[in-house]
Amino acid sequence: MLELVKQPWHWAVAGILIGLTVPALLLIGNKKFGISSSLRHVCAICIPANIPFFKYDWKKEMWNLFFVVGVLIGGFLATQFLSNPDAIVVSQTTKTTLAQFGITDYSHLMPMQIFSIENIFTLKGFFFFVVGGFLVGFGTRYAGGCTSGHAIMGLSNLQLPSLIATCCFMAGGFFSANLLMPLIFKLF
């Protein structure tokens, strides 16, 4: 049984469990599934700076921070105790594409040629951590939600604005992965 759990889970298993998060949060406390709001709560708690957007009763949103801390703990526990010892299986065509950018290390879930401590103070680190993170934080708040709030919760509740947002997430991602990143990789 443990061997089975340690193998990478099927997409349908993951999809069902992620989908069930929606009713789970609704049933235990009438909460709407959404993760990017946690970034806003961090701003409201730590650096509100008298900005109206961060002046609200964040104590009522504490559940959301408990939830994301849970995600972090879950990531830790799954890695420590349920980790798959084999290298990640990635589509051969993707490997060929990424090899052109010098990404060849598949020993971890993330490419260590990018996401390693040595890259923090390099141009590569600046682009992948600082610029990338900024776009995620700025974009999700501007859009009013991320993959969880719009693509999963919003689409589940048949919201047209969420469908528009989700299409834009995908359009931005296709542009970034296919046109922007090949140019950026040339810099390193």
Next chain:
Amino acid sequence: MESKKSIEVRHQDAMCTNESKKSENGFLSNIKYLIVGIVFGTVFVKAEIISWFRIQEMFHLQSFFMYGVIGTAVVVGMLSIWVIKRFNVKTFSGEKISFENKTFNKGQIYGGLIFGIGWAITGACPGPLFAQIGSGFLVVFITFLSAVAGTWIYGKYREQLPH
């Protein structure tokens, strides 16, 4: 004073505008959300959704995996909400479950495109960001701090941005 439009926009920011009437402060009442989060984070790691490689596969249309995950999640979520609405299911503490409609604004387009660009670069939407840090990729903490900064800059300049 807030204009009506400003309030409308704020409602869309995934704020919990219908927070539970019952007293929900305190560590113990929030622990259940921590547990749901732990399950969720485990799924992220075990299905390798936190992997930057999976996101590249998705945006190069070279694997069905992420489409399968998101598609299945949406179908399960949709059925769940349909059942809750159809049978007027209450929360475990007996409260009515409420839903609000989102209103469209151009932020969903501009912000959506900007987030999409960042999603492909970092290989993470906000959920996997937390799971990546927990999984031991400590540099992602910098990505997280930068995402908080991005959120803050949006908050500071939102009145000047087209919505």
